[in-house]
Amino acid sequence: MKRLILLGGGHAHVHVLAALQAQALPDCEVVLVSPFERQIYSGMLPGWIAGHYPIEACALDLRQLAARAGVRFVQAEGVALDADAGNLACSDGARLDYDLLSIDTGSRTALEAIAGAAEHALPVRPIESFVGGIESLLVRCREARDHPVAIIGGGVAAVELAFAIHHRLAGEGLSPALSVIGDAGLPLGGLARRLQWKCLSMLAERGIQWHAGSRVVALDGSHAELSDGTRIPAGHALLVTGAGAPDWPAGSGLALDRDGFIRVAATLQSVSHAGVFAAGDVAAYDDPRPKSGVFAVRAGPPLAENLRRAVQGAALTDWQPQKRALYLVATGGRHALGAWGPLGWWGGWVWRWKDHIDRSFMRRFGNPHVG
Ligand SMILES: Cc1cc2nc3c(=O)[nH]c(=O)nc-3n(C[C@H](O)[C@H](O)[C@H](O)COP(=O)(O)OP(=O)(O)OC[C@H]3O[C@@H](n4cnc5c(N)ncnc54)[C@H](O)[C@@H]3O)c2cc1C
Known part of the structure; x- marks a missing residue:
């Protein structure tokens, strides 16, 4: 055998x-x-933070999937x-x-490049620990209404998390000081230019500070220090650096x-x-x-x-990954940005499209909580 x-x-x-x-x-x-016994689906994680889904709807039960497949599960x-x-x-x-x-x-998530990150940053991976960290962050923001949160990274995940945290807390009447610190000029590097500009204006509309072309070199639990010496308030620092x-x-x-x-x-x-x-x-x-x-x-x-x-013992086949991928970026409320190569769109319909794809994915793998 x-x-x-x-x-x-x-x-x-x-x-x-x-x-x-x-x-x-x-x-x-x-x-x-x-x-872990479950696999949290990153595509729905911002939706959980924003309050659109319970966490059970965003998780696949690996132990159960293994049992159904006759596979031994070792935790x-x-x-x-x-x-x-x-x-x-x-x-x-x-x-x-x-x-x-x-x-x-x-x-x-690489912690080594930033002094103090091991002690003071909440890395997005492993996602299980991140979920617990987000729950603490939300509690802290409710206790101290001006608790500053810095999100380090300017890609899809960082931007989605910023919008989601903002949406969740705004719904509770809170307006935390939120910053997104990216090393590029615009957020969502690599996606369609017009989408990047749209994202920038949406961050500004919500009062989320975008720090362009910035590299965080140190964290001390209250601030993020940039390579040029600038200090950005960061009672919580989320590390979403790729x-x-x-x-x-x-x-x-x-x-x-x-x-x-x-x-x-x-x-x-x-x-x-x-x-x-x-x-x-x-x-x-x-x-x-x-x-x-x-x-x-x-x-x-x-x-x-x-x-x-x-x-x-049969011959293997080759896989040729597709050239382009569809990116659907949730922006907090029931609204999303969509990108396919140089094309970009946004609106409530993009969110409903994303929601449909995500729920279908979870249903396909037996999630009973997704509705
Ligand atoms: C907030 C957020 C939003 C994102 N949004 C998008 C998006 O919209 N579109 C997109 O394409 N990508 C998105 N991504 C990126 C996407 O999550 C990853 O590219 C994707 O998860 C990679 O899948 P994977 O199967 O390689 O690994 P993962 O999904 O990370 O799964 C790895 C699994 O392996 C387990 N594991 C880890 N180490 C070990 C070990 N040593 N031994 C045993 N098990 C281990 C983990 O617990 C986990 O269950 C997002 C990421 C985040 C964080």
Whole structure:
């Protein structure tokens, strides 16, 4: 009997679990290793903060998905990998041998670049801890009505979080001092120009300060210090600075790119170890794509297919990720910005479109709370 380990319950792996539920793998034990029993869907996280969804509607029950697929669930974190020996060490002390390993563990928020970040920042990942941190932040903002919140990062996630926090607190009659600190001139770098300008004007309308071209170098619990010495009030500092590579692959023997992500071929197979696959943010594709949920979701079906083929010893197929992704950026209320390449739109209808896509995704993977 072969053993396939699924490490991490990310977007691609929930699809693999659904595929295994539809059709089991003969003569193969499948094990899912995940530190958390649920996978919180980042696409709906801002909607939870804004008050549109309960947290249960934003979470997939990994233990249940695994049970339905006949997959053994191990609640632990993978902490070290010996890819030559085919052995995974877990945080609970277990060592699991495998014939095949599939990795979908996402990215981490890098704290090292900012002095004091480990003590004073709330990193967006792991999302489970972030959810608890947001609950404390909301309590703090209610206690001290002028509690300043700084969001470090100017991409989709940072902007969505700023709008969501603003919307939630404004609904309670509060107007906290909110700042978004980005290293580019405009928020939403990489998206359509007219959308970036629209986002900037919406931030201004809500009184959210946009600090352009700024790099935070230190945090002390009350302020964020920029590289030019400017100090921005930050009783809470949310760190949303993009995807960094996890540490543990560095000692695994797997081929990595220069940023520490696992290099995979078009088959999603490691370029150095045939028995290892990776998808989502943790993977470095030969034909690179942005680290985003869209590409992690899209990798699910080809990954499921190639894992099945690998177990059966059949030839693998290549996956060609789409060139562009649709980005739908929630702006707090039931309104969103949408981007497809150079095109950009906004309105209530964009939010309803996003809400429909997100709810359908959750329903597809058995979430009973999404309505
Ligand atoms: C607020 C926010 C909004 C976003 N909005 C969008 C959006 O609108 N569109 C978009 O495309 N992208 C968006 N993103 C980015 C998107 O969340 C990520 O690109 C996506 O989650 C990556 O999916 P993944 O499957 O690679 O990993 P993840 O979704 O991060 O899942 C990884 C899983 O692996 C687990 N794990 C981690 N380490 C280990 C370990 N060592 N051992 C075992 N398990 C482990 C984690 O607990 C988690 O369950 C947003 C991100 C945030 C934070």
